[in-house]
Amino acid sequence: MVALVSTVAYLGLEARPVEVQCQLAPGMPRFAVVGLPDKAVGESRERVQAALSAMGLALPPKRITVNLSPADLPKEGSHYDLPIALALLAAMGVTDAEQLGDYVAVGELALDGRIVASPGVLLAALHARSSERGLICPASQGAEAGWASGVPVVAAPDLVSLLNHLKGTAALPAPPPGEVAARRPAPDLRQVKGQETARRALEIAAAGNHNLLMVGPPGSGKSLLASCLPGILPPLSPAEALEVSMVASVAGALEGGRISRERPFRAPHHSASMAALTGGGENRQVN
Ligand SMILES: Nc1ncnc2c1ncn2[C@@H]1O[C@H](COP(=O)(O)OP(=O)(O)OP(=O)(O)O)[C@@H](O)[C@H]1O
Ligand SMILES: [Mg+2]
Known part of the structure; x- marks a missing residue:
């Protein structure tokens, strides 16, 4: 089975759609990320594995292949951690793969399963709005995502509360509305x-x-x-x-x-x- 999760690649001020595909196949256990990942994206394997084990989940002893499609678009940044983890969890049957189709996900994972801030959430939110989907993002950036009005935002502090929210067992609070920064003293x-x-x-x-x-x-x-x-x-x-x-x-x-x-x-x-x-x-x- 192949699980799919949507995310974005940032090209300047443009957010291009990227699909994270995860397949679990029989064979020698390994975990590979393909699709032109840069160093930070390649390293997300370690963070995803650690975040899963912090939740008490071990990687299945299978050939795990994660493909970031389109494969010829260079992927940079740490915001692929969360969509990769979600695609893997969906492939493992831990979360509902179909439900994830309604969201675009961005966020970096800490080794203990926290979802930490990554740049570009506002662009991802605007992309989610244009593709009529919701956005899953780090809790600390919920207010930033909120500026793209009309997008259902799931701002999760960690993987466990995100999974509980998706399952419907414990709903996450709606992110606070974004504030307008106070005027800084400027030359007059x-x-x-x-x-x-x-x-x-x-x-x-x-x-x-x-x-x-x-x-x-x-x-x-x-x-x-x-x-x-x-x-x-x-x-x-x-x-x-x-x-x-x-x-x-x-x-x-x-x-x-x-x-x-x-x-x-x-x-x-x-x-x-x-x-x-x-x-x-x-x-x-x-x-
Ligand atoms: N008309 C003015 N009133 C008050 N302060 C001034 C005035 N003109 C210059 N100053 C002060 O003189 C200093 C030098 O000014 P500034 O850096 O704006 O010059 P500049 O024309 O940009 O110089 P440069 O060509 O070296 O970049 C600054 O501290 C500025 O506040
Ligand atoms: Mg000057």
Whole structure:
């Protein structure tokens, strides 16, 4: 029997569907994960095995094959632990395989069976919404997932309570609603002395949505003026706030699932290379 659990692969700000397939076959006992897993995904075997034994379950003495499909899409990150564990538990008959078809699952497992936070839960929740499914995620990220309104979220602290919830023996509480982050003290145009022309230019650019090029000698206040710009721009619209939060989510920087309505401001050093500004490495888009 092959058990299937849905999860996602993150490609930039996109969540691609990934199906975790688990088969138990007679033969020499082993546990293999295939389908272009990177080191973290390959190591999930150890975490899954440990989390199961923490629940008092041993791996069945069979050939256990887990395939992450599509097999040509590189899989990165630790959020595959939970879908792999669920697919294995479904294949072992511990949980209902059919019921898992209604969910997308993401989360990292600790050796004692806890489900711990992993980056990108907001993207997974938005993906679950578009595919009309629910989301199973770590308890600490329930509020973050809640921002994708309309998605039934199961935010579980550990594997045992997740299985009990799925069985219907002990329902998990609904995750708390996500909060909007409080405004952080930001530079204010008030602290800029003089510079009437530059301030006026800043105001016109903010009001008219224009680009701004500042030219001046070192120390004349260009960086200071630029850092004041978010303060005079209107707060992010809900759609913009969600988009900015998606970036924070995949970077694992969305603390407590709090979404910020403030406009992000970055001040890269002028000597920063293109790769430092836009990102580099081998993380290419697979079409
Ligand atoms: N008009 C101003 N009012 C108040 N403080 C100012 C003003 N202009 C400059 N400063 C202060 O002078 C320091 C240098 O300013 P800033 O770093 O903005 O200069 P810059 O033009 O960006 O320089 P560089 O070209 O070296 O990046 C900062 O501490 C800033 O707060
Ligand atoms: Mg500067």
